[in-house]
Amino acid sequence: GAGVSQSPSNKVTEKGKDVELRCDPISGHTALYWYRQRLGQGLEFLIYFQGNSAPDKSGLPSDRFSAERTGESVSTLTIQRTQQEDSAVYLCASSPRDRAGNEQFFGPGTRLTVL
Amino acid sequence: AQSVSQHNHHVILSEAASLELGCNYSYGGTVNLFWYVQYPGQHLQLLLKYFSGDPLVKGIKGFEAEFIKSKFSFNLRKPSVQWSDTAEYFCAVKTAGSYIPTFGRGTSLIVHP
Secondary structure (H helix, E strand, O other), X not given: OOOOEEEOOXXXXXXXXXXXXXXXXXXXXXXXXXXXXXXXXXXXXXXXXXXXXXXXXXXXXXXXXXXXXXXXXXXXXXXXXXXXXXXXXXXXXXXXXXXXOOOOEEOOOEEEEEO | OOOEEOXXXXXXXXXXXXXXXXXXXXXXXXXXXXXXXXXXXXXXXXXXXXXXXXXXXXXXHHOEEEEEHHHOEEEEEEOOOXXXXXXXXXXXXXXXXXXXXXXXXXXXXXXXX
């Protein structure tokens, strides 16, 4: 079946503008994660959605970052008033109904460049 | 907060050489352990995982990893690497009761033909 998809694949924006990144998880996957990966760094957790439960926002770096997910469908990550340090690859992953041993299925990422 | 350390950031090998990539974590309780791989131009994908049982886990493409609880380690091994193993490798750890894994910084492996 189809994997996790993300759009756009690349986004170039000017400092101060808002951007919206989209993630379509694998159908039936209740868990959805957003990560940020800066050049040469590991994956930095941003936010976690599990079904209709309240999301875990503990990884969001500032109040400029927010994310939404409707039920078990698509999710959008919004970055307001972008800064140059926001430049990174933003990865989305989904996972089946959560058990600790479940793996994550990753999308291709959105490469964000803030000029 | 727990941490995951991958000590080798860049590894360069010739084909047929043996590989061992280190992964250590800081949490003392029950853990689930993962190795993910990202080939050039591709998505991150699961290489292997440890959930319970036999601490020696075998994954795809001839990779294996051994969970050594006393050493808080989950090192990745392959006896003979190929050029096609050139990729970025990430270790990840989930602690009991958490569904959010912590990832290591990653190891870049280059295999020369």
